[in-house]
Amino acid sequence: MNIIGFLCNWCSYESADGAGRASLTYPEDFKIVRVMCSGRIDPQHIAQAFALGANGVLVLGCRLGECHYKEGNRHALKRIGLLKQLLPYFGIDSRRLKCAWISANDHERLVELIQEMKKELLELEGSETGYEQEGINKAQEVVS
Amino acid sequence: MKGKIDINPITRLEGHGRIKVMVDDKGQVTRTYLQVPDFKGFEAFCRGRPAEEMPIITEKICGVCPTAHHTASSKALDQLFGVQPPLAARKLRELMYCAFVYEDHLLHFYFFGGPDLILGSSSPAPARNILGISDKLGPGFTSQMMRIRDKVRSITAIIGGSPLYPVSGLPGGLSKPITEQDRATIREVAEDAIEFAAKTIDLFHSRVLSSSDFRQLVTSSAFELRTYYMGMVDEADRVNFYDGIIKIVGPDGRELTRFHPQDYLYHLAERLEPWTYQKVLYLRNIGWKGYIDGPHSGVYRVGPLARLNVSESMPTPLAQEEFDRMHEFFAARPVHNTLAYHWARLVEVMYAAERMKELSSDPVITSEHVRNVPANGPIRTSTVGACEAPRGTLFHHYEIDERAIITTLNLVVATQNSAAAISMSVDKVAKSFFNYTNKETRDPNLLEMAFRAYDPCLACATH
Amino acid sequence: MAKPKLAFYWCSSCGGCEESVIDIGPRLIQIAEVADIVFWPAAIDTKYSDLQLFEDGSIAACFINGSIRMDEHEQMVRLLRKKARLVIAHGACAHIGGVYGLGNFYSTEDLLSYSYEHCPTLEHSSNAAFPSLSENSDTSMGLSRLLPMVSALDQVVPVDYYIPGCPPVPDWVFRAINAVLGTEPFPDNRIFAEKKALCDSCPRRENKPDKIKLTRFKRPHESQLDPETCFLAQGILCLGPVTRGGCGSRCISANMPCRGCFGPLDNVFDQGMKGLSFLATLINDLTPDNIDEIISSIPDLGGILYRYSLPTSILRGHVKARKK
Numbered sequence: 001m002n003i004i005g006f007l008c009n010w011c012s013y014e015s016a017d018g019a020g021r022a023s024l025t026y027p028e029d030f031k032i033v034r035v036m037c038s039g040r041i042d043p044q045h046i047a048q049a050f051a052l053g054a055n056g057v058l059v060l061g062c063r064l065g066e067c068h069y070k071e072g073n074r075h076a077l078k079r080i081g082l083l084k085q086l087l088p089y090f091g092i093d094s095r096r097l098k099c100a101w102i103s104a105n106d107h108e109r110l111v112e113l114i115q116e117m118k119k120e121l122l123e124l125e126g127s128e129t130g131y132e133q134e135g136i137n138k139a140q141e142v143v144s
Numbered sequence: 145m146k147g148k149i150d151i152n153p154i155t156r157l158e159g160h161g162r163i164k165v166m167v168d169d170k171g172q173v174t175r176t177y178l179q180v181p182d183f184k185g186f187e188a189f190c191r192g193r194p195a196e197e198m199p200i201i202t203e204k205i206c207g208v209c210p211t212a213h214h215t216a217s218s219k220a221l222d223q224l225f226g227v228q229p230p231l232a233a234r235k236l237r238e239l240m241y242c243a244f245v246y247e248d249h250l251l252h253f254y255f256f257g258g259p260d261l262i263l264g265s266s267s268p269a270p271a272r273n274i275l276g277i278s279d280k281l282g283p284g285f286t287s288q289m290m291r292i293r294d295k296v297r298s299i300t301a302i303i304g305g306s307p308l309y310p311v312s313g314l315p316g317g318l319s320k321p322i323t324e325q326d327r328a329t330i331r332e333v334a335e336d337a338i339e340f341a342a343k344t345i346d347l348f349h350s351r352v353l354s355s356s357d358f359r360q361l362v363t364s365s366a367f368e369l370r371t372y373y374m375g376m377v378d379e380a381d382r383v384n385f386y387d388g389i390i391k392i393v394g395p396d397g398r399e400l401t402r403f404h405p406q407d408y409l410y411h412l413a414e415r416l417e418p419w420t421y422q423k424v425l426y427l428r429n430i431g432w433k434g435y436i437d438g439p440h441s442g443v444y445r446v447g448p449l450a451r452l453n454v455s456e457s458m459p460t461p462l463a464q465e466e467f468d469r470m471h472e473f474f475a476a477r478p479v480h481n482t483l484a485y486h487w488a489r490l491v492e493v494m495y496a497a498e499r500m501k502e503l504s505s506d507p508v509i510t511s512e513h514v515r516n517v518p519a520n521g522p523i524r525t526s527t528v529g530a531c532e533a534p535r536g537t538l539f540h541h542y543e544i545d546e547r548a549i550i551t552t553l554n555l556v557v558a559t560q561n562s563a564a565a566i567s568m569s570v571d572k573v574a575k576s577f578f579n580y581t582n583k584e585t586r587d588p589n590l591l592e593m594a595f596r597a598y599d600p601c602l603a604c605a606t607h
Numbered sequence: 608m609a610k611p612k613l614a615f616y617w618c619s620s621c622g623g624c625e626e627s628v629i630d631i632g633p634r635l636i637q638i639a640e641v642a643d644i645v646f647w648p649a650a651i652d653t654k655y656s657d658l659q660l661f662e663d664g665s666i667a668a669c670f671i672n673g674s675i676r677m678d679e680h681e682q683m684v685r686l687l688r689k690k691a692r693l694v695i696a697h698g699a700c701a702h703i704g705g706v707y708g709l710g711n712f713y714s715t716e717d718l719l720s721y722s723y724e725h726c727p728t729l730e731h732s733s734n735a736a737f738p739s740l741s742e743n744s745d746t747s748m749g750l751s752r753l754l755p756m757v758s759a760l761d762q763v764v765p766v767d768y769y770i771p772g773c774p775p776v777p778d779w780v781f782r783a784i785n786a787v788l789g790t791e792p793f794p795d796n797r798i799f800a801e802k803k804a805l806c807d808s809c810p811r812r813e814n815k816p817d818k819i820k821l822t823r824f825k826r827p828h829e830s831q832l833d834p835e836t837c838f839l840a841q842g843i844l845c846l847g848p849v850t851r852g853g854c855g856s857r858c859i860s861a862n863m864p865c866r867g868c869f870g871p872l873d874n875v876f877d878q879g880m881k882g883l884s885f886l887a888t889l890i891n892d893l894t895p896d897n898i899d900e901i902i903s904s905i906p907d908l909g910g911i912l913y914r915y916s917l918p919t920s921i922l923r924g925h926v927k928a929r930k931k
Contacts, residue, residue, distance in 0.1 A: 043880040047921040064895060074895075078887035081898045082908065086883060089712055089909030091926035155652045158622040160679075164748060181679055181751035182619055185718030187726065189709040194906040196828040200866065201914075204706040207623020207774060225828070255629070255650055269652040275639050287633035294632050305861025308626055308774045312861045314828045320862035414728040416737065419748035423723070432730070517831055541727070549906060554727050589652070603621050607722075 001029040003056045003117060004049040008038045010068040011104045012060035018107035026114040030058075037061070038099070039072025043079055050092055056121045058113065059099040066103065073101060093124055149580075151588055154178075154595065156256045156273065158208045159602025163591060165574050171581030173574045178567045178595065183421040186607040187553060195224055195522070195548040199313035202540065205557070206604045208251065210309050211244035211300060212533035212558070215386070216540040218313030220529025224544060225315040225518035232511035233317035236303050238386040239330070239503040240310065241531070243299035245385055246337055246496035248534045249448075249489045249599075253344060254289055257486060257596040261352040265361075266587040281347075292340045295333045299500070302326050317515030324510050334501035338462065341494040345466055348490055353473075362483040363474075366576035367594065369437045370395040370480045371565055372427060372444035375451035376532045377402075382459045383451050383495060385532045391454045392427065394439050397478050401429075405530035408539050412556060413442075421606045424563045425556065435568050443568070446536025446561040447598060448488035453478035458491065460498035466491045482569050485597040492534075522548045533558040535601050559605040562598055569594040611667035611788060613638075614646035614658075615697075616687055618680035619707055619757070620673030623774040624698040625649040628670075630777040631784075638784055642667070655683075661690045668693040668787040670770075670780075674700040674707045674918065675758040679751040688764040695783060699773035701760040703870045703878065704918025706773065708757045709910065711917045711924025715753045756928050757918045770799045772854055773868035773915060779853060796873055800853030804872060805865055808852045811837045820891035824904045827864060838864040839889065844911060849881045868915050877921045879912035886912075 007013045013034050019026065035041055038061030049057050059080060061073040076099060084094040100113050149165040160182040166175045186205060193201055199217040203210035215237060222229060229237070252258070259272045263280060271279065278286040297307035302322055304310020312319040322330075352358050361367055372395065376388040392400040392411070403411055413428040426432045426442035433441040444450075458464040470487050471477060479488075503509065522544055529540045536558040543552045559566075573594040578584055615628060625647075629635065638644075645666065646653045669691035675681055688694055699705045710718055723729070723737045760766050770783050779799045785791040786799075796802065806812055815837040825842040832838075838845035838859075845864035854869055871878035890901050905911065913920060923929070 043883045044877050044921060047877060047880050051921050051923075074892050075887060077895060078890045078892055078898055079884060081890075081902050082883050082887055085902055085905075085908050086879075086912070089913075090922045090924065092922075152655050153648050155648045155654070156650060158625075158649065160617075160648075177748055179748060179750055182677060183718075183722070183753065184619055184676065184707045185710045185713065185722060188713050188718045188721035189707075191721075192712075192907060193709075193910045194826060196826055197907070197910070200863075201706060204621055204623075204773065207621035207626050210621075210623070221828075251629070273651045275636075275644070278636050278639075283633075283636050286636060290629075290632045290635070294630065297630070301857075305863065306774075306857045307630065308623055310861075311858045311863045316828070319827075319832055320834055409727055412728055413730050414726065415730050416723055418737070418746040419750055421750070423726075423729070425728075515831065518828060547906065552721075552725075556728060601622075 001118065001121060002054045003030045003058060003114070003121065004054045005030055005032045005114070006038065006041050006045070006057070006059045007032050007034055008061045008068070009034055009036045011062035011066070011102055012110070014104035015102055015107045015110045018105060019111055022107055024107060024111045026111045027118050029118060030114050037067065037069050037072035038076035039067070039069065039074075041076060041079070043083055046083060046097065050096070056096045056098070056117055058117055060110070060113070061099070061101055063101040063103055095120055095124065149588065151591065154592055156259065156592070157596060157600050157602065158206065159600065159605070161602050163570060165578070165591070167580045171579050171584070173578055176567070176571045176574045177419050178570050179420045180422040180602045180606050182603065183606050187555060190550050190553050193550050195221060195542060195544050195550055196315060198540070198542065198550065200309070200311055202555070203309055205607045206601055207308060209244075209248055209533050209535065209558070209601055209604060211241060211304065212531060212538050213540070214304070214310050214313050215241055216529040216531045216538050218529070219531065220527050220540045220542050221313070221315035223527040223529065224522045224524060224542065224548065226523035227316035227516045227518050229317035230511070230513050230516060232321070232509050233514040235503050235506060235509050236318055236322065236514065237313075239500060239509065240300050240303040241386050242496040242499045242503065243296050245534050246341075246493055246500065247293045247296045249493045249496070250289065250293055250344065252489060252599040253486070257599060260589065260593050260596065261358060261486060262347070264357070265590050265593055269589070272589070289340070292336055296337055299330050299333060302330065314515060315518055319515070321512050321514045322510060327504055327507070327510050331501065331504040334497060334504050337497035337500060338494070341490070341497045342462070344493060345490050348487065352486070358483070362481050366573050367482045367569070368480050369445070369482060369565055369568055369572070371437045372400065372430070372442075373450035373453040373478055374444050374446050374537055374561060375454040376530070376537060377455055378459070381456040383455045383492070384459070385496070387531065390530070390537060392444065393454050393478060395437070395478070395480070396439065397453070405528045405539060408528060408530070408541070408556065422563050422602065423560060425561045426564060435564055435571065437568065443564045444561065445565045446558065447485060447534070448492050449479060449485045450536065451532065452488045452491060458495050460495050460502070462498055463491050463495035466494055482594070482597045485599070489599070521546065533604070535559045535599055535604070536561045555607055557604040557607055559598065559600045559602065563605060566595050566598050566600060569597070610641060610643045612643045612645045612665060613784070613787065614666050614669040614687065614691060615644070615649070616646065616669060616671050616683060617649065618671065618673030618684065618700070619676035620700060622649065624672035627698070627775045627777050627780050631781050634781060642788060658686065658690065663689045664692050666691040668695055670695045670697040670783070671760055672697040672701050674705045675760065675763050676707060676710070676753060677751040678754055681754060681763055684760060684764050693767045693787060694760070694764060695768045695770060696760040696766045697770050697780070698775050699771060699868050699870065699915045702769045702771045703916040704757055704759040705915055708915070708917035709913070711756050711928050712909065713925065714927040715755060718753070756924050759919045762918065768793060768797050768799065771851060771869040772800070776854060798851070800851050800869055802873060803852055805847035805850045805852045805854070805856065805869070809847055809856050809859055811835060811859065814840065816840050819889050821889050822891050822897070822901055824901070826906060832862050834862045844886070844905065846882055849878060849885050866911070866914050870916060877919070878916040879920050882912040
């Protein structure tokens with residue numbers, strides 16, 4: 001299984017470090033992509049994750065009102081809200097995309113979130129996205 | 145020589161097509177197949193789309209007759225939301241519609257079917273096209289034709305937003321009004337359009353009808369089918385493109401029935417063939433008896449000749465004159481001669497131009513009030529919007545939910561109504577004129593002329 | 608010296624791109640004096656068998672429009688790529704997939720089924736067979752089959768230049784033909800259109816607000832449309848900000864919002880996803896609980912964001928369209 005985690009540099013990534021320091025483990029399925037802010041995440045990135053075979057995508061940012069860049073997580077919240085409406089058009093269950101807002105010392109909550117997500121994805125196992133290693137399929141570069 | 149002849153692709157029409165001619169070992173044609181090898185699936189992917197987007201989505205079925213889809217769709221929306229367009233909007237829609245029929249019919253006469261008539265059915269292929277027309281009739285005349293088409297298409301741009309794909313159709317009317325300046329421009333263009341229609345009709349008489357070859361073909365039994373005919377008529381049984389009641393007459397000219405577009409399912413049925421994506425329509429109450437004509441077969445035709453066959457007269461004087469001349473020539477009604485479609489089309493060109501002048505002379509069309517906004521959501525969940533596309537009757541049947549999202553739709557599109565007859569025309573011409581015993585050298589373009597008369601729009605027919 | 612050869616071909620098409628060439632008007636006659644139009648099924652009687660006999664690279668440019676929907680289209684564009692020195696994607700279907708790309712939200716079985724099985728006008732008789740699905744080529748007569756998904760042109764063959772639009776604007780088509788004939792330059796980004804978004808040339812740009820915060824998206828028919836105010840300020844969804852300019856704002860001038868037919872801007876892969884980002888900026892997020900409610904006022908998110916560009920989106924279509 002592949003669960004892509006987009007973690008913001010400030011609260012989320014810190015909490016992942018914190019999980020490490022507290023010797024808490026989370027499933028290997030979870031692959032972290034660090035971004036400066038959850039608001040930096042372009043919906044194209046999330047689409048790309050699913051296109052390349054991710055079973056689930058988890059976006060983690062600072063708690064609302066505590067964003068390091070003030071508004072970034074609000075942008076993420078709205079984009080993900082829209083994406084959850086859009087993904088079913090592609091046959092992707094909207095539960096495969098989640099966002100959560102945590103603080104830097106919420107490392108227990110982080111591990112919980114990942115485990116919950118894996119559990120839910122296992123239940124969705126029958127409804128695979130079926131996306132493989134394709135992404136944008138463009139013919140090779142122009143001849144002239 | 146047993147085998148098949150493959151005309152691939154057929155050319156000078158809208159859409160993809162292919163004709164296969166099956167030949168037995170004596171060189172006789174046994175059967176022909178007109179295949180339409182394209183399909184898009186509008187009846188699937190329009191589901192889930194908002195109803196108010198349908199005029200601009202369904203018009204992408206065809207870039208030659210988009211205004212037909214846009215209009216049938218807009219009318220369906222009026223009905224779904226229970227709002228009648230104000231008078232100005234209704235007239236503007238019909239004005240735009242006549243402009244569209246005018247230039248679409250001219251496109252066919254000069255670009256598609258015309259080269260066969262003006263240059264000759266077996267004139268050399270490289271010149272048998274608009275460029276050959278320009279050589280024969282002169283670039284001056286050809287430029288004049290192109291300019292009048294451009295000017296008339298700009299009427300669609302004024303009322304609809306673009307010369308090609310109108311976007312202004314909404315439930316209850318149009319998205320924007322026109323100015324007095326626009327109205328004056330349109331009226332001037334309409335005058336020019338009438339003048340050019342007359343020139344085209346003169347050309348038809350002097351170059352096409354005057355040819356004994358053409359006269360022989362047009363009256364030949366090879367190019368004749370005695371079918372039923374269907375078309376929309378107004379309250380006086382005259383041709384109307386925008387609105388009316390659907391009338392069907394039999395091969396003997398007697399009225400079979402007339403019905404409101406909402407009742408189309410009681411009168412029309414479709415069947416499938418495994419070798420083409422085009423569904424074939426027939427009259428439900430007569431039944432499908434195969435690819436045969438006559439009063440016992442449900443095969444029927446639509447489009448210019450059919451419209452003239454179901455009508456008592458034309459609503460405008462110059463069109464009526466030509467209507468009379470045509471019927472004098474054939475000396476019988478209905479006219480069953482397929483090549484007469486070309487003539488009927490020109491009668492309609494004149495009517496469209498005259499109607500454009502009538503409508504653009506009416507100051508009410510500059511009213512600011514061009515839309516009645518629906519007070520609430522949709523008042524019904526099922527409706528049929530219909531009009532006469534240049535190539536035949538067009539039906540848009542929509543079913544929606546309470547949010548006005550399309551749940552199902554059924555499209556019965558123009559050329560499809562004539563699908564059986566078109567196949568039969570090609571078949572009959574092949575069997576009448578082609579014998580491959582001694583290496584037939586006749587130009588197969590004659591076979592293509594059998595379908596070109598109908599001005600088929602195969603993207604529409606398959607959608 | 609021989610005149611350069613031009614060709615025009617349509618895949619799954621509506622004929623509108625052909626009209627955009629004819630709409631060049633009398634200038635078409637001038638073009639025919641300096642170039643040979645050797646293949647154009649809509650207007651010229653050249654057959655596929657004639658085309659096969661052309662030498663590779665002997666056609667200066669082939670303008671290909673339409674979406675790649677059937678196997679025949681795929682075969683034809685590969686053939687034309689060989690016969691032509693330049694291949695120009697003509698119109699939205701060839702450029703970004705087009706409206707027929709909405710078919711990618713369905714499997715081909717579903718697409719065929721809604722037309723050939725679940726259709727109220729259809730008779731139900733024993734020998735009703737879906738066209739082409741018969742494996743027996745005697746009954747299907749070699750009828751072209753649907754590819755599993757609709758593609759844009761450059762997803763099948765390398766493309767040299769693009770003319771966006773549904774329909775394309777005749778002046779841009781004319782400029783592209785002139786570029787092939789050497790009388791005008793080719794655009795450096797390979798696209799015959801503006802580089803900036805539609806908003807930049809929109810007649811309503813003066814009153815486009817800097818900040819727009821909507822609590823509801825209005826559908827175009829729900830109220831009288833103000834012919835002067837920016838649609839977004841009226842609460843009506845308009846894709847101008849994420850759509851390339853060059854159309855002359857024809858829909859806006861008809862008092863209707865933009866639906867994105869000119870495709871995305873440079874360096875954007877997925878017009879729909881960019882549109883989604885842009886929609887997010889319009890949402891009033893003062894109370895996070897209301898966000899879902901605001902989003903639900905958009906009647907058809909996927910169909911509006913991907914009206915023209917679904918095949919060239921990153922996900923390309925529904926998972927069931929991808930299964931063969």
